[in-house]
Amino acid sequence: MFAPGFFGTRAPFFMDLVTLAVALLPLLLWLGILWARRGFYGLHRIYQWLLFWVAAVVVGWFEYGARAGGGFRSYLAQTSLSPRLVTAFLVLHILIAVVTMVCWVRTLWLGEREWRRGNLPGGYSLRHIRGGRLSAWGIFLTSLTGIWIYLLLFVF
Numbered sequence: 536m537f538a539p540g541f542f543g544t545r546a547p548f549f550m551d552l553v554t555l556a557v558a559l560l561p562l563l564l565w566l567g568i569l570w571a572r573r574g575f576y577g578l579h580r581i582y583q584w585l586l587f588w589v590a591a592v593v594v595g596w597f598e599y600g601a602r603a604g605g606g607f608r609s610y611l612a613q614t615s616l617s618p619r620l621v622t623a624f625l626v627l628h629i630l631i632a633v634v635t636m637v638c639w640v641r642t643l644w645l646g647e648r649e650w651r652r653g654n655l656p657g658g659y660s661l662r663h664i665r666g667g668r669l670s671a672w673g674i675f676l677t678s679l680t681g682i683w684i685y686l687l688l689f690v691f
Contacts, residue, residue, distance in 0.1 A: 536548060536549045536600055536603075537549070537600075537603075537604060540552075542554075544685075544689040544690050545613055545688075545689045545690075546685065546688070546689040547600070547604060549596065549597070549600040549604075550597075550600065550601075550685065550689070553593055553596065553597040553600070554681065554682060554685045556589075556590075556593045557593070557677070557678050557681040557682065558678060558682055560586075560590060560674055560678050561671070561674055561675045561678050563586055564583075564586060564671055564674055565671075566582075567579055567582040567583050567586060568667065568671065570582065576650075576655065576656055580646070580647070580650055583643060583646075584643060584647075587639060587640075587643055607622075607625065610688045610689075611688065613688065613689070614687060614688050614689075614691060615691060616687055616691050620687075621684075621687045621688065624680070624683060624684060624687060625684055627680060628677070628680035628681060628683075628684055631673060631676050631677050631680055632677045632680075632681075634673060635670065635673025635674055635676070635677050638666065638669050638670045638673055639670040639673070639674065641666060642663065642666035642667055642669075642670045645659075645662075645663070645666065646663050646666070646667075649663065
């Protein structure tokens with residue numbers, strides 16, 4: 536877990552793997568959205584739930600690894616950048632990630648409820664699409680800011 540990573544930076548292996556997963560998440564999410572647009576609603580539903588749970592496990596693994604590796608302060612000590620700058624960016628990333636997680640859970644939960652009621656696809660679709668778009672933008676921004684945190688801590 537704490538062996539040198541595969542990106543050739545100062546980051547440990549688990550951090551490289553988590554960063555790769557975070558970078559791929561928006562692309563994987565887009566694939567699921569394409570299935571819904573093409574009418575594969577059942578596949579879209581299962582895939583989105585699977586993607587959510589995989590992302591939750593990745594976040595859990597990241598949290599464990601970050602804390603077991605000494606926490607944010609130990610990683611912050613390795614960078615040449617201002618601790619205030621990196622911390623401020625981390626706070627922004629966490630804020631975006633938490634709001635996104637709430638939106639994503641809400642979209643999934645309400646989508647599941649309406650699917651079981653037979654309202655998806657159907658009368659609830661427009662609300663579901665709006666919630667999905669908001670969640671997708673949040674996931675994209677979370678991914679982008681997560682990659683920047685990685686760069687700030689382990690490259691610069």
